[in-house]
Amino acid sequence: MKYCYLYIIFMFSLFAITSCKKRVMPTHVIVEDSIRHYYPMMLNDNLRLSYKLTNIGDEPFVISDIQPSCGCVTADDDHCRIIMPGKSANLNFLFNSAKNRGYVRQYIRIYGNVEPKGVVTLLFDVNVVVPTGAEPDYEEIYKKNSDDDAVVGQNSISGRITENGYWVGDSVPDFL
16 A cells, blocks of 8 residues: 555656646747948957847747857847747847957857757857057047947947948948
């Protein structure tokens, strides 16, 4: 009789443990401007990045890991880890240019239950320049002008080319 009670308790515990686990099926996510080209920036400056992810699937998008390609890119700790179907969320990052010079191309991989391969890849590039001691070059002039202008500049993080300081696509704009 004592073994019967132990058997019942064991079976109940096993049932309780296995019934609580629900498998999340893959979903579809779109990213607004997943490939970005930023204007040149000065060495030791920070660039704030914000990517808008929208879950267009029928299942919640559960982010299991975020892996930048470099330690110079850090993720904001207060970002959400689950995006419900039909909802959007912003993932915020900070790029520190202290140990980078010249052309910099960085990837940010977001792993989760997303089609087709379980990963969303974000890409950005920027030219990091060393400040000159003499006359300012075009990066320093751009930085000064963008600091004076509240709409365009280092602190802006979303929108189109005239609003945010980056452009999308494969070609370089005519004015650069």
